[in-house]
Amino acid sequence: DVKVTQSSRYLVKRTGEKVFLECVQDMDHENMFWYRQDPGLGLRLIYFSYDVKMKEKGDIPEGYSVSREKKERFSLILESASTNQTSMYLCASNLSGVRNQPQHFGDGTRLSIL
Amino acid sequence: AQSVSQHNHHVILSEAASLELGCNYSYGGTVNLFWYVQYPGQHLQLLLKYFSGDPLVKGIKGFEAEFIKSKFSFNLRKPSVQWSDTAEYFCAVSTSGGYQKVTFGTGTKLQVIP
Numbered sequence: 677d678v679k680v681t682q683s684s685r686y687l688v689k690r691t692g693e694k695v696f697l698e699c700v701q702d703m704d705h706e707n708m709f710w711y712r713q714d715p716g717l718g719l720r721l722i723y724f725s726y727d728v729k730m731k732e733k734g735d736i737p738e739g740y741s742v743s744r745e746k747k748e749r750f751s752l753i754l755e756s757a758s759t760n761q762t763s764m765y766l767c768a769s770n771l772s773g774v775r776n777q778p779q780h781f782g783d784g785t786r787l788s789i790l
Numbered sequence: 791a792q793s794v795s796q797h798n799h800h801v802i803l804s805e806a807a808s809l810e811l812g813c814n815y816s817y818g819g820t821v822n823l824f825w826y827v828q829y830p831g832q833h834l835q836l837l838l839k840y841f842s843g844d845p846l847v848k849g850i851k852g853f854e855a856e857f858i859k860s861k862f863s864f865n866l867r868k869p870s871v872q873w874s875d876t877a878e879y880f881c882a883v884s885t886s887g888g889y890q891k892v893t894f895g896t897g898t899k900l901q902v903i904p
Contacts, residue, residue, distance in 0.1 A: 721891075776822045
């Protein structure tokens with residue numbers, strides 16, 4: 677079974693801090709994704725990566741960056757955290773090149789910026 | 791760009807009632823359609839998916855969905871809900887080709903009363 681592991685379930689940081697959210701998948705998936713989930717807004721794509729060292733902006737990339745140095749790991753970075761980045765962050769992965777591949781999600785990181 | 795609309799934000803049903811959650815998408819080309827479920831405190835998981843063939847798709851836990859191309863709809867149904875179906879349900883659409891960008895709806899919270 678696919679396992680997507682996010683490093684923290686809950687995280688509290690202060691405004692202006694640099695924040696790292698880590699995600700690891702164990703199924704050799706090419707694609708990895710970072711979403712934020714907010715009540716009434718559903719899931720919004722921040723960034724995705726389709727290969728090592730490759731990244732593409734999603735719908736709401738402002739204030740975020742990502743890193744993919746190894747195939748199994750995809751990091752989300754908040755360069756200077758702000759209170760409007762308080763949210764639930766979800767990591768997902770799936771196979772590339774095969775139509776209709778569902779995404780496999782981690783448990784999420786609930787991030788609070790004070 | 792594709793978009794997804796879920797009309798019901800919060801649905802409350804008694805056990806054994808029938809369920810239908812609406813989902814409409816806008817995209818002119820070929821799409822893949824998904825319903826995901828998020829039980830309280832758990833990660834998102836796939837309920838069912840459709841990309842071709844029989845437009846009536848059966849998923850896990852007695853759920854089914856019908857793709858009606860002329861209406862751009864993919865509504866989720868269950869004949870008789872249980873308390874354990876209390877969860878948030880997300881409709882999602884991806885396009886064929888490339889990395890298959892996925893767009894999620896805003897979600898529907900279902901509360902089943904015993």
